[in-house]
Amino acid sequence: MTIKLGVPSKGRLMEKTFDWFGTRGIVLSRSGSDREYAGAVEGIDGVELVLLSAGEIPRELAAGRIHLGVTGTDLVREKLGGWEQKVEELAGLGFGHADLVIAVPAAWVDVDTLDDLDAAAAAFRAAHGFRLRIATKYHRLVREFLRDHGVADYQLVDSQGATEGTVKNETAEAVADITSTGDTLRANHLKVLSDGLVLQSEATLFRARGAGVTDGEREVLAGLSRQLALD
Numbered sequence: 001m002t003i004k005l006g007v008p009s010k011g012r013l014m015e016k017t018f019d020w021f022g023t024r025g026i027v028l029s030r031s032g033s034d035r036e037y038a039g040a041v042e043g044i045d046g047v048e049l050v051l052l053s054a055g056e057i058p059r060e061l062a063a064g065r066i067h068l069g070v071t072g073t074d075l076v077r078e079k080l081g082g083w084e085q086k087v088e089e090l091a092g093l094g095f096g097h098a099d100l101v102i103a104v105p106a107a108w109v110d111v112d113t114l115d116d117l118d119a120a121a122a123a124f125r126a127a128h129g130f131r132l133r134i135a136t137k138y139h140r141l142v143r144e145f146l147r148d149h150g151v152a153d154y155q156l157v158d159s160q161g162a163t164e165g166t167v168k169n170e171t172a173e174a175v176a177d178i179t180s181t182g183d184t185l186r187a188n189h190l191k192v193l194s195d196g197l198v199l200q201s202e203a204t205l206f207r208a209r210g211a212g213v214t215d216g217e218r219e220v221l222a223g224l225s226r227q228l229a230l231d
């Protein structure tokens, strides 16, 4: 009779999630040493804390291995096709705000919009014999966004980190990545296209639609909802 709550195992999302639950009387903590991914829950019975990579939480929710999970809306939409059938958004947590954007070199003075990018991509292919490369880890979201906005002549290249560096390293001509302050983009001489906002993300508490629950677990979920003032 335990509800499993998945929370990011490190960094800003973990700390702010712990604070968010803490102000609502549920004290989450990482037990053991700094490197041990075990968690403890005080202030409510029947809830188990599972510490996971933020990027794995969508899949764990979809598989029903955790009942509740905190992660960014960007990661849920990217990792879960038909996400609305698999998870329910219970609450935006008011932190982890970040924009997924398309950015190009600041030096490309003729490219400020997606239409410009489309034209530049066609010219790039004619000049170089291969498609303009956009580095990202958000393949699904970027592909859908560019398709919906009529940009076709490009290829995605996978980048799982330090994405803004790919342009300087000449493994991509443009990037699609998360930004919050814009510092990383500026430091890498990149600019966001004026209509290049793919998605605005926020840390969110999700419920797995497919996770089986016993009557006892349903009661725990109801108690948790009351304590978190979700209703």
Ligand SMILES: Nc1ncnc2c1ncn2[C@@H]1O[C@H](COP(=O)(O)OP(=O)(O)OP(=O)(O)O)[C@@H](O)[C@H]1O
Pocket (backbone or CB within 6 Å): 011, 013, 052, 053, 054, 055, 056, 071, 072, 073, 074, 075, 096, 097, 098, 178, 179, 180, 181, 201
């Ligand atoms: N600079 C930022 N400011 C605010 N939120 C951010 C920022 N960068 C990433 N995020 C958000 O944090 C969440 C986790 O990001 P990311 O996938 O980079 O996790 P991570 O810390 O690399 O963890 P892991 O690799 O363990 O999954 C995402 O929802 C993302 O939108």
Ligand SMILES: O=P(O)(O)OC[C@H]1O[C@H](OP(=O)(O)OP(=O)(O)O)[C@H](O)[C@@H]1O
Pocket (backbone or CB within 6 Å): 160, 161, 162, 163, 164, 177, 178, 179, 180, 181, 182, 183, 184, 185
């Ligand atoms: O707009 P800013 O405030 O500069 O933040 C943006 C950066 O933050 C994230 O990286 P993170 O630190 O998570 O590292 P990563 O390269 O592993 O994704 C994101 O991927 C950007 O690189």
